Amino acid sequence: MEGNADMSNRLCFTMYERVFERFGEQGIRGSMLRENGEEKLTRLMGSLIQPDATLPLRILEIGTCQCVSAIILSRFGDVHTFDVREKPLTHELYQAFHETGNVYRKVIPDPKELRSEIRALLDTARFDVAFIDGRHTAKAIEKDFELTRGIGRLIFHDYWPHDERRARRFADVIAFVDGLQECRLTKLEPFVLWEPAT
Ligand SMILES: C[S@@+](CC[C@H](N)C(=O)[O-])C[C@H]1O[C@@H](n2cnc3c(N)ncnc32)[C@H](O)[C@@H]1O
Secondary structure, X not given: OOOHHHHHHHHHOOHHHHHHHHHOHHHHOOOOOOOOHHHHHHHHHHOOOOOOOOOOEEXXXXXXXXXXXXXXXXXXXXXXXXXXXXXXXXXXXXHHHOOOOOEEEEEOOOHHHHXXXXXXXXXXXXXXXXXXXXXXXXXXXXXXXXHHHHHOOEEEEOOOOOOHHHHHHOHHHHHHHHHOOOEEEEEEOOEEEEEEOO
């Protein structure tokens, strides 16, 4: 059973602080923890929990990296997360910080095969939301969007129109989101929730 110290640690500190304390800068790298990422993603996910929602949610993630976002998303339900490679800290970080054990990770090196696997999963199971955080090129985002849009709710990461440096780095994400039509966008930068217009 979890000791009191561990429990209060889990309740009082942000994921950023906990990961940084344990793994340093290397643990934070590539994740969405900077600039209140945990709080923002939590708020956006919380907005999906309507009175008629079937819980736990079923969440699909493209781009696991070190598993930080998957751990945060798993507070809301079961997370199926995909990546083309495993990072050195993925397993250790997951072991250290997962709270619920409902993260299902898959690494498939070939992006084409990875998409087929996701397509097969979507054909057989209902999902409530997808978190799109894989390759950030225009082509890849477009493919991920077409693959998952049937879910009806997608959250894009790395929409940074008001941050000069990141706006350059993630120009394709910004252009893609800004070009989306006939939809409802809820922006909590750097996250954007996409839903089709009703
Ligand atoms: C920014 S990181 C994801 C960060 C993670 N979501 C988080 O916040 O903790 C992007 C990840 O996408 C992965 N990736 C790159 N190309 C991909 C592809 N075609 N399909 C899925 N994942 C891909 C990279 O290996 C990398 O781990």
